[in-house]
Amino acid sequence: MTKHISLKKQFLLTPILFFIFFSAFKVFGQAKYELNSGWVCKKKGDLKADGPQISKTDFSLQSWMQATVPGTVLTTLLNNKKVPDPFWGMNNNLIKDIYYTGSDYYTYWFVKDFEQALPAADGQVYLNLRGVNYSCEVYLNGKKLNDKTHYGMFLRQAYNITPLLNKGGKNRLAVLVYPPDPAGEPNGGQGGDGRIAKNVGLQYTAGWDWIQPIRDRNTGIWDKVTIETTGAVQVSNPHVITLVPGLRQVNGKQQPASIKVSAQLTNPTSKAVSGVLQYLIGNDKVVKNVLLKPHTTVEVKLSDFTLKDPKLWWPNGYGTPYLYKTNIQFLIGDKVSDQQSINVGVRELQTSWNGQTKSLEVAINGQKIFIKGGNWIISDAMLRFTNQRYDSEVRFHRDMNLNLIRIWGGALVERPEFYDACDKYGMLVFQDFWMSGDANGRWDDPMKKEDQWTRRKYPDDHQLYLASAADQIKLVRNHPSLAIWCGGNEITPPEDILLALRDTLLPKLDGTRWFAEYSNSDKMSLNTIGGNGDGPYTIQPDSSFWRTHTYPFNSEVGSVGLSDYESLKRFIPKENLIAPQFSAANNTTKTDSVWDYHKYIGYDASVDAYGKPTDTKDFADKAQLVNYNQYRALIEGFSAHMWDWYTGVMIWKTQNPWTAMRGQMYDYYLDPNACLYGLKQGGEPLHVMYNPLDGMVTIVNNSFETKRDMMLIVTTLDMNGKEKNVVKVFEEILPSTVKGYAAIKNKINIAAKADGIFLSLRLLNLHQDILSDNLYWLPNAKGIYSGLQKMPPSKLNLSAHLVSAGKVQVVLSNPADAPVAFFNRLSLVKAESNERLLPVFYSDNYVSVLPGEQKTIMIDYDAATFTKLPLLAVSGWNLEAKTIKIN
Structure with missing residues (x-):
């Protein structure tokens, strides 16, 4: 029976007293810690000993190499200076590729000695491996833990190691890790020859058009290894669903929301255990008495709870992403046997078909959200993940005024720590599963080893794929930021996988989110234009983003992304810091080999419009002007047609996990470039902008409330700073609306004809505070920024x-x-x-x-x-x- 107890009424507790109350229960030996240091490794081929021998504490590890865990073989070799930094210059070519060496070259033993005492009474100890790439054998203290070889990069492992712990408390874990098989040939194609996709793993590691191959294909214990001690009962795979009916406003008193909570309870002991499953949210505690039979694992659902006047979670730009902190606990008497901590965001996702745009429309808490997203690959190509880096990268996306991050299908289901950052910063997540049109057979491709019919059946093991998908759904499903599941990048999974995902796994394990069958599906965004349903990916005239009616929920559209000179020096040798040379006569660019290796996309004539670059620094500085304009124009052009042409757009891409020279708002080293700030400017929730096609001053309001009594001020300034008023008028705009206010094209064309002009657009409130401030620099009649090239010096x-x-x-x-x-x-x-x-x-x-x-x-x-x-x-x-x- 589930009970609801109001702690506020019972105890009138302050937040501090809530903590004291909820911590008053004794923790029955419950703890969790990472095995993240002190590992050693050795190549399998250099050893004659087997797992039972190696995993005994008396086996000598004297000649073994220090290992990086979590990490990969390549990370370990780099940290031991056995290979050069593959992100610098063309060093990656100096590292042996697994396709040519064979898999044994990157097959390694990883060993960790640790201390863990035997638990008291009915206490239990678990070993958890959150990710091993690709297959492995696991041994502890001379005994093998897995009955058969474990396969799958995205399938967690958990072992109850209680009976195998040494009485003295000193223990040894040994893991033999095999690489993906096949590794695929890195022949320059998308995913190399495509065969990397025969595994249930990462596809980019064989190379893509934004990265060179990762030589070990990320072989290793790449994710966290933890030891968990509990009482007799373990709590795992909690599930929290929040329902927020009706149309909600950001501010004011809220109608109730419903909370549904369940968790998996495991009793490995030989006797029945009676206890209480409970959680606290706000001022309320929900409890249920439970009797667990011996040697059983069951899912227990608590009664639905009605949360009064909830604080809601909103996406970035619309409201506060409020999070309730809670623990789901199992108590035996007054002792906590085990618990799982969860941040609960009270929100509900809805989708509907927009008949005007012919695409799906996303709503949160009843309010439609115009999706401004960025495509994300992975934080680091060598899987060196940290909480700090995740937080920084997601924060940059928040600062760009985006509200969604799409995780591309050639990578992974992102880690919970990434989702924690998205929860915190209000970033919705569009999560692909592990498919791509390139490797999985959508197109005929001469770079691929096998034909389309064969590739369409990838991966080889469909049951492993589904088991991995189920496991990863459980891993991240409680995050309020997770909004959309997607079957794959530009292609669905094979039919049996698709149907199982869509009709069985997601309804059973989640059931609250939109499932897009693939990233540019007509069910998501009806393609009435033709083509692949995404792109372009290269530099465009700024006006094209306003003019071209593209896909109504565009999953991939983007441009250039070169960072400045300080960034280039971090990964390009001095002798290769040579600016690309563009020839207007034959419309070609001469590019240094290192720039080519790092996937440079040409800026063509766009930089020359600011004056022919004098050196590489000058080139990179002028490229920032192009960057700013490209991404401001992109997001403005899509926003200008909000709810008419579009329900959303996702930029390809906003970050790089390697030192690439394209599609990034900040570089691999987390140094922002002008793309970020152009996007930030153009993506303001309330924004005034200039339509380069018809010269209309336009305002977009992405909030849920009418904006009244705004002064619209339009001025021009010449290169000497002389200002001229064009428009000065009070205006208002309705919620979630785009509206044109003043046509000024003729005046601007006349003013800019000779040397270009600055165009300042501003919105002020009644206190004369600036609500939106947007400054354009417009070229002369020939498209050249001649005035900028002879500006007087700044007096800043x-x-x-x-x-x-x-x-x-x-x-x-x-x-x-x-x-x-x-x-x-x-x-x-x-x-x-x-x-x-x-x-x-x-x-x-x-x-x-x-x-x-x-x-x-x-x-x-x-x-x-x-x-x-x-x-x-x-x-x-x-x-x-x-x-x-x-x-």
Whole structure:
């Protein structure tokens, strides 16, 4: 029987007392810790001993190499300086590829000694391996744990090791890890020759058009290894569903929401166990008495709970992504046998077909959400995942004013730590399963080893695929950020897998989310235009994003993404820092071999419009102007047709897990470029913008409320800073609406004809606070930025002071008699080396300041990591680079 207890009514508890109450129960030997250091490894071929011998504590490990776990063989070899950094220059070519060496070359033993005492009474000890690539044998203290070889990169392993622990407390774990088989030939195709997809694993490791092959195909114990101690009963695979009926507003008192909770309970002992399954949410505790038979595993559902006046979880840009922290516990008497901690986001996802756009429309808590997304591959191509890096990358996506991240199907179901960051920052997630049109046979491809008919059946083991999918669904299903499951990238899985996913696994294990059969499915986005349903991926005229009516829920569209000179120096040798040479005469570009190796996409004539680059630094600096305009234009063009042409767009791509030179808003080292800030500008929830086609000043309102009494101010400025008023009028705009307000094309064309012009668009509230501030630099009648090339020097003044630990305020002031202080890049740098601090978060960057005005920028960095006070470096289009002290 499930009981509901109001702790607020019973005890009138403060938040601190809630913690004390919920912690008052004794924890019955319950703990969980990672085995993440002290590992050693050795190539299997260098050993004659077998698993039972190696896993005994008296077997000598004296000559073994220090290993990185979680990690891969390649990570371990790199950390031991056995191979060069594959992200630098063309070093990757110096590392032996598994296709040519054979799998034995990367088949390794990984061994870890650890201390774990025998549990008292009915206590249990579990070994958990969250990810091994690709197959493995597991031994502990001379005994094999898996009856048969474990296969599958995405299938977790859990072993009750209680009876195998040594009485003295010293134990040894030994894992023999085999690589994916086949590894596939890295022949330059998407996924190489395609055969990597015969496994249930990563496809990009054989190479793609944005990455070179990963030589060991990520072989290793790539994810966390943990030891978990519990009482007699273990709690696993909890499931929390929240239902939020009706149309909700962000603010004000809320109608109730429903909470459904269940968990899997395991009693491995030889006697029945009686206890209580419970959880706390807000001021309420929900409990259920449970009797577990010996040697059983059962799923227990608690009664549905009605949460009054809930605090809701909203996507970025729409409201606060509120999270309730709770523990699902099993108590035996007054002792906690086991517990699982969960952040609960109370929200409900709905989808409906938009007949105007002919695509699906996403709603959260009854409110339709215009999807502004980015495509994500993986955090690090060598699987070096950290909570800090996940947090930083997702935070960058939040700062871009995006509200969704799509996890591409050639990678993995992302780790819970990634989802934790998405929950925190309000980022919805579109999660692909492990398919791609390239490797899995959608197209005829001469680079592939096997024909389309054969590739269409990949992977070889469909049951392993389904078991892995079920396991990964359980791993991440409680995250409120998870919004959409997808069968694969540009192709469905084979029919038996598809039907099992769609009709059995997802309804049974989740049942609350939209399932897209593949990433550009007509059921998601009706393709009435032809083609593959995605792209383009290269540089476009800015106006094309406004003009071209593309796919109504576009899963992939993007452009360039070169970072600046400081970034290029991090992975390109000095002798290869040669700017691409574009020839207008024959429309070709000459590119250095290292740039080609790192997948450079040409900027063609776009950089030359700012003046022929004088060197590589000048080229990279001018590329940032192109970057800013490309991504501002992209998101503005899609937003301008919100609910008319489009219900959403996902940019290909927003990040790189390798030192590639395309499709990124920040580089591999977490250094943002101008793409990020152009996207941030153009994607504001309330945004004023200029239509380059008809010259209409347009406002987009992505909120759920009417915006009234806004002053729309449109001005132009010439290259000397002389300002001219064009429009000044009060306006309003309805919720979730796009509206044109003033046609100014003729005036702008006349003003820009000779040397170009600055066009300033602003929205102010009644307090004259700026709600949206958008500055365009427009070329002359020939499409050349001739005026920028002869601008007077900037007179910008800067001051910076430390507000608190890790927070810096920068004030940029431009005198009234000055030109525009144009396109200024701010960077925190180390005082001793002038090297940039990374990662650092800027409230804005590549900023321009109009004459007689000032702007305040807030900068956030990790003061615990960088203990010395940094300096502020700044450079601009018409400002000489300089460095100033932070007061």
